[in-house]
Amino acid sequence: MSARTVVVDYGIGNVFSVCNALRASGIDAELTGSLSAVRDADRVILPGVGAFARAMDALNEKGLSDTLRRYVDTGRPFLGICIGMQVLMERSEEFGEHAGLGFVPGSVERIPDTASNGDHLRVPHIGWAPLHGSKSWEETSLSDVADAAVYFVHSYHCVPNDPTHRIAHADYGGRKITAAIRQENIFGVQFHPERSGDAGQKVLRAFTAL
Amino acid sequence: MNRRLIARLDVKMEHLIKGVHLEGWRKMGDPRERARAYYSQGADELLYMDVVASLYGRNNLSGIVRQVASEVFVPITVGGGIRSLDAVRELLSVGADKVAVNTAATIDPTILSVISDTYGSQATVLSIEAKRQPNGGWEAMTDNGRNHSGRDAVAWAVEGQKHGAGEILITSIDQDGTGRGMDAALIASVAREVDIPVIASGGVGAASDVVKVLSNPDVSAVAIAGALHRDKLTLADVRTACRSAGIATRSTELEVAE
Numbered sequence: 001m002s003a004r005t006v007v008v009d010y011g012i013g014n015v016f017s018v019c020n021a022l023r024a025s026g027i028d029a030e031l032t033g034s035l036s037a038v039r040d041a042d043r044v045i046l047p048g049v050g051a052f053a054r055a056m057d058a059l060n061e062k063g064l065s066d067t068l069r070r071y072v073d074t075g076r077p078f079l080g081i082c083i084g085m086q087v088l089m090e091r092s093e094e095f096g097e098h099a100g101l102g103f104v105p106g107s108v109e110r111i112p113d114t115a116s117n118g119d120h121l122r123v124p125h126i127g128w129a130p131l132h133g134s135k136s137w138e139e140t141s142l143s144d145v146a147d148a149a150v151y152f153v154h155s156y157h158c159v160p161n162d163p164t165h166r167i168a169h170a171d172y173g174g175r176k177i178t179a180a181i182r183q184e185n186i187f188g189v190q191f192h193p194e195r196s197g198d199a200g201q202k203v204l205r206a207f208t209a210l
Numbered sequence: 211m212n213r214r215l216i217a218r219l220d221v222k223m224e225h226l227i228k229g230v231h232l233e234g235w236r237k238m239g240d241p242r243e244r245a246r247a248y249y250s251q252g253a254d255e256l257l258y259m260d261v262v263a264s265l266y267g268r269n270n271l272s273g274i275v276r277q278v279a280s281e282v283f284v285p286i287t288v289g290g291g292i293r294s295l296d297a298v299r300e301l302l303s304v305g306a307d308k309v310a311v312n313t314a315a316t317i318d319p320t321i322l323s324v325i326s327d328t329y330g331s332q333a334t335v336l337s338i339e340a341k342r343q344p345n346g347g348w349e350a351m352t353d354n355g356r357n358h359s360g361r362d363a364v365a366w367a368v369e370g371q372k373h374g375a376g377e378i379l380i381t382s383i384d385q386d387g388t389g390r391g392m393d394a395a396l397i398a399s400v401a402r403e404v405d406i407p408v409i410a411s412g413g414v415g416a417a418s419d420v421v422k423v424l425s426n427p428d429v430s431a432v433a434i435a436g437a438l439h440r441d442k443l444t445l446a447d448v449r450t451a452c453r454s455a456g457i458a459t460r461s462t463e464l465e466v467a468e
Contacts, residue, residue: 016305020280049307050330113405122430124332124376126407128212128254128460149212149460151254151285153307153332155376172211195285195307197249197462 005029005208006041008068010058012048012083014194021194025201027208035067043208044071047194048083052092052108052156055083056100065101072103077210078186085181085188086158094156104183106160116174124155128196129170131179137167140182141206142189148199150191152177157190212460213424213452214431215445217248217438218257218411221271221290227261228436230387232339232355235261238439242278248438249282251445252462256286257310257379257409257433259337263291264313264353272304279305289337289379290354298325302333310337310379313352315370316359322373331376331406338363338370340396341383348382348396355383367400367408378404379433382412387436389415392423401428409433417443417451424457 007022007029009015015031022029022045029045030037038044046068048055059065072078080088089100092108100108111123128149137143152170158178160166168180170191181188187207193200219241220227226244227235238244245256256278263269269291279286288301289310298309314321315336326334339355340348340363348363359366367378380400382393392413401408407430410423414434423429437443452459 014302014305014307016303017279017307020305021283023280024283049302049333050328054328120405122405122407124406126332126377126430127214130461153285155331192285192307195283197283200283 003042004040005043005045006037007031007045007047008038008064009033010062010064012050012055012058014047014049017194018045018047018081021201022204025204027204033062033064035063038064038067038071041071041076043077043210044068044079046078046080046084048081048087050083052083052086052094052100053098055087056098059087059101068101069103072186075185077207079207080188081194082154082190082192085190086156088181088186088188089158089160092156103186104160104165104181104188105162106158106165108156109159110156111154111172111177112175119173121173121175124153125172125177126153127151129172131168131170133168134164134166136164136182137180140167141209142180142187142203144206145199145202150193150196150199152191154190158188212458213429214254215420215448215459216255216257216409216431216433217245217253217445218259218433218435219244220259220261220435221274222262223270226439228387228439231383232386241274244439245278245282248445249284252449252460253284253445254460255284256282258286258288259310260290261354267291267293269297269301272300275301275306276304287335289335293321295324295328298329302329308333308335308377310335312337312339316350316352316361316366319369319373322370322375326374326376331374334375335377335379336367336370336375337379337381338367338400339381339383342393351383363396364399364403368403371404371406375406377407377409379409379411385413388413389437389442391415391419394423394426397423397429398426401426407431415442417448420448421451421455421457424452425455
């Protein structure tokens with residue numbers, strides 16, 4: 001039997017796009033909000049767009065927070081996308097302070113509005129940027145997309161306490177914007193693989209091959 | 211930062227159309243087919259505008275968006291006739307990534323904060339269609355250029371940002387459909403006054419028009435319509451011209467290789 005990839009549907013945005021991109025990548029995934037499906041999955045993808053607090057509220061209301069915690073504790077692969085990545089952190093400062101799932105120590109902070117040379121930076125950060133990987137990024141199959149540009153659209157980004165948890169970044173006005181994090185089996189990407197053309201589909205295929 | 215090259219597709223019912231000064235539309239083909247072509251040329255984003263939606267009070271593009279979003283893997287913005295959170299929800303649920311609002315926001319700007327509070331400012335684009343005024347400045351027009359909002363386009367961009375817009379799409383009605391270049395003064399005035407990304411639209415007839423407007427570092431993106439629809443220009447041509455001029459855009463070699 002082939003591995004079961006579950007895309008978590010919790011009423012937060014772009015699940016349709018994620019499923020489309022998986023299908024185009026030849027990956028058969030199940031879109032569901034069912035707790036038992038998440039519990040029994042071989043791989044879990046948590047998408048999401050919009051506000052952090054709204055995403056956390058939806059996860060808590062549906063009982064998904066505890067189910068996801070138990071799932072990642074089994075060591076099976078997990079991928080959070082955009083807000084689905086940001087909720088992995090302990091807290092976010094978006095519209096006041098909010099608690100996250102806390103799987104990865106650190107916080108979600110607003111992108112600086114000045115470049116390293118003092119110039120003004122426009123926020124949201126919107127556009128295609130190449131990924132710059134760390135050593136640990138190169139140890140993952142996700143690094144197949146090194147040098148390719150992927151699509152970002154966000155005003156906040158993850159700041160892990162342990163810098164080795166940040167495995168890739170994008171440059172924005174000389175600022176390092178967190179593009180991907182990893183803590184053992186837990187992966188998160190700030191960019192949108194489902195909207196990043198072929199490069200994004202490579203990321204999805206690499207994750208589902210883990 | 212790579213600047214974005216956006217293919218703009220104005221749609222009436224099932225047809226891709228293009229007018230001059232937002233009027234006198236001509237049919238230009240199938241909006242789905244052209245989207246696929248622009249994706250393979252390396253469009254960084256697609257922008258769909260329902261040009262009759264505001265008149266009828268509803269956006270009619272969800273069928274087209276649903277299909278295109280399953281075949282094209284770059285961000286899609288949809289505009290035209292969006293007046294409620296329900297309309298936004300429907301478009302995002304079929305695969306749109308952002309919505310562009312014009313008329314409804316000029317009537318009640320709080321629709322921008324309602325959308326951005328729910329879906330984030332990154333999904334909330336304020337579309338401004340601006341017409342040059344005889345005594346200087348530009349007025350924001352509504353209902354696809356038919357009606358006056360009474361608002362100064364530049365001041366309205368600043369106000370829209372305060373209400374939660376995450377991006378401004380600024381279209382010059384005077385230049386739209388002429389292929390005679392963009393309204394650089396309008397675009398510069400808006401981009402200087404806001405802190406969010408600005409997409410310039412209206413008037414691209416040649417790659418040099420894009421290079422000219424992107425030589426202003428405040429401009430984040432350019433939307434191109436008629437020149438692409440008429441096959442006068444490809445996005446690859448524009449990318450090459452930008453590169454020669456030292457303007458960074460996404461490298462699409464990987465896409466081409468596959």
